[in-house]
Amino acid sequence: NLLHKNARDEVLRNAGVMMEAALSMRQYTVTQVRDKLVQKEDEFLPQTVPAFAATEMMNQLRKKYPDYAYKEAALNPTNPRDRAEGWEADVVNQFRKETRPEISGTRVTDTGLSLYLARPFQIKDQACLSCHTTPEMAPAAMVTRYGRDNGFGWQLNEVIGAQLVSVPMSLPVQNANRAFYTFMASLGGVFAALFVILNLMLYVLIVRPVRRVSSSADRLSIGRTSSAEKAVPELPESGKDELAVLARSFNRMRRNLEDTIRSMDKR
Structure with a gap:
């Protein structure tokens, strides 16, 4: 339904934000960190590798958002932990066959359906090949750490x-x-408030005036006019609605009836 679609789109947007954050970390590592780290000749620091820095940063982020899993999967990675497995390799191969900015979909896992978003990694900088063309061109410490x-x-x-x-x-x-329950609760609250307000308006504008007319008519029917012990009060005539017209008519009838009774008493 619409709520599920909106929730799915929101999750994919959040996934896209995570990817952009990882790319920013990659760029930061290249421009601000790599040249500042001092390495010994026989030492290789993985922190100088943009992919390593981005993955580590996302692993830290997962401590707060454990539902989101991030990986930079490659068919032939330097770090074995980044090797594409199963469905990940299928996604990479799909990018290799088709020029697409991103792919999203669902897959079956041991814990149920999983939603994923993927974007391709393409070598666009010649400088990247200095470490990834042949073992002879790569830093010896890197080859020692990860193999040839x-x-x-x-x-x-x-x-x-x-x-x-x-x-x-x-x-x-x-x-x-959660959005559905919140919406329904809000809608229920609105309807409850409207129900109370409408009932109050109904009582003030219709029920109470009609009760006054009914009570006055009942008293008048048993002869309680203004000269009686409990006189029939004048009904309020303010307004131009039907109840005001009814009140004026009733008051006029009451006065005419009183005049008639007084005339009969004088005879």
Whole structure:
């Protein structure tokens, strides 16, 4: 339904924001961090790698938002933890076959349906190939840390992986249900308030004036006029609505009746 669709779109938007945050972290690492870290000749610091920095930052973010899972999956990554597995490899290969800005969909997991958003990683900077063309061109410390078979053979403009954010479908469903219950509660509150207000208006504008007319007519029917012990009071005639017209007619009838009774008493 519409609420579920809106909740799904909201989750995908949040996933997109996470991806942009990761890309910003990558750029920050390249421009502000990598050149500032001092490495020994035989030492390789993974913190200088943009993908490592972005993944670590997103792992920290997951401590607050555990429902969102982030991965930079590659077919031939430098760090084995980034290797695309199963459906992740299928998504990367789809990007390699088709030029698409992003892919979203659902997949079946052991815990139920999962919603995912994916965007391609494409080598657009020639400088990236200095570490990923051949082991001989790469820093020796990096080759020692990750081996000669990981993260080499990349080519310019090649799609080597994808950003992936996955979320259990239960999250957008919960969001949609929460929005539905909130909406229904608000709607119920509005109707309850309208019910009370309408009943008060009905009582003040209709029920109470009609009761006055009914009470006066009842007294008048048993002969209680202004000369009686309990005189029939004048009904308020203010206004131009039907009740005001009725009150004026009743008061006129009452006065005429009193005049008639007084005339009969004088005879």
